[in-house]
Amino acid sequence: MTLYQKLLNIQAELSEVAAWADFYQAQPHEGNRDAARQAYRDFASWLERFTRPQLILIYACAQIGDTGMGKRFDSEATGHYNSSPYPLPLYESAERLLERYAAFNAFWSRDKLSRYLCRCTSDGKPFEFGMSILQKAPNRTSGSAAPLFDREPDPVRQALEAEEPPEFTTSSTLIVSMDNSDCLYTYYEFREDAALCIEWLHTRFYDWMYGQKGIHPFRWHHEHLHKGRRTFEGWGYIQGPDDFVDWINTFVYLEPVGRPLPICPLVPPIAKLSF
Numbered sequence: 001m002t003l004y005q006k007l008l009n010i011q012a013e014l015s016e017v018a019a020w021a022d023f024y025q026a027q028p029h030e031g032n033r034d035a036a037r038q039a040y041r042d043f044a045s046w047l048e049r050f051t052r053p054q055l056i057l058i059y060a061c062a063q064i065g066d067t068g069m070g071k072r073f074d075s076e077a078t079g080h081y082n083s084s085p086y087p088l089p090l091y092e093s094a095e096r097l098l099e100r101y102a103a104f105n106a107f108w109s110r111d112k113l114s115r116y117l118c119r120c121t122s123d124g125k126p127f128e129f130g131m132s133i134l135q136k137a138p139n140r141t142s143g144s145a146a147p148l149f150d151r152e153p154d155p156v157r158q159a160l161e162a163e164e165p166p167e168f169t170t171s172s173t174l175i176v177s178m179d180n181s182d183c184l185y186t187y188y189e190f191r192e193d194a195a196l197c198i199e200w201l202h203t204r205f206y207d208w209m210y211g212q213k214g215i216h217p218f219r220w221h222h223e224h225l226h227k228g229r230r231t232f233e234g235w236g237y238i239q240g241p242d243d244f245v246d247w248i249n250t251f252v253y254l255e256p257v258g259r260p261l262p263i264c265p266l267v268p269p270i271a272k273l274s275f
Helices: 003-009 011-025 034-049 052-067 094-103 110-119 125-136 155-160 198-210 241-253
Strands: 069-075 081-087 173-179 186-191 219-226 229-237 258-260 271-274
Touching: 003 011, 003 052, 003 094, 003 125, 011 034, 011 052, 011 110, 011 125, 034 110, 052 069, 052 094, 052 110, 052 125, 094 125, 094 155, 173 241, 186 241, 198 241, 198 271, 241 258
Parallel strands: 069 219, 173 271
Antiparallel strands: 069 081, 173 186, 186 258, 219 229
C-alpha cells in the first residue's frame, strides 16, 4: 500500500485532528495557561489512537498544506500585513510529495511527532490545505524524476513503516552547537565521523537545498504587495538546525547519527554553525 493510500485510510480522522488544532490554538497562551496546558494534554492523549507511521503521514500532510501554498502578504494603509494563501503549480504525484515530506521525519519518535502536531500547527487549515493539494496533484510523477526510495532495502522507507524509530548510534560522538543567527545556541551530538565533517556538510546542505525544485518542506513561495503594488515575489527558505540534522540522518547517512541534546554539555563543541 502506498503512503498516499495509507493517508486516505485515515482521511476522516484528519478533520478531527484539524479541529483539535483549532481548539488548542484558541486557548489563552498568556496569563493563566491552565486551559492551554489541559488542551495540550487532551490533544496529545487523543493522538495516541494513531500509530507512529500514521502520525508521520499526518504531520507530512500538515507540512504540505503549510509550504505547498504560496503566502501573499498585502499591506494596508496602516502598514499592517494581511496574509492569504494562493495555489502553486503541481508537477508531482501525491505519493512523491508525501515521500519527500515524510522522509525527513522518518526517524522521529512518537513523542516528538505528537509534540510537533500539538504545538507547531498554527490551526486546522494546514491539514485541510494539505489534503486538498494531494488530491489535486497529478496522478503520475514526471518521468524525469528519480524515485526517492530507490535502494533495496531502504532504511528510511523501513523507518516510515516501523512503530519504533531506529536506535541512535552507539559509536563515539562529538558535540556541535548551532543557532539561528541569534547567538542562542542549541547543542547536538553527532557520530564522530559526521561531526568531523560537519562544516563541509553544512555547505553541502545549502547547495542541495537551493537546487531543489517545486514545493518543499524547507521553503515557502512569498508574494508581497504594498498598496496594490507587488514589491517582492519568490522563494523564501525556512530551514534551521533541526532540519539540517534531519537531512544528515535521512538523506546523507540513512541512519540516526545526530540528535539534539536536552541540556548544555560540559564538553565544548568542536564546531559552531549558524543558520
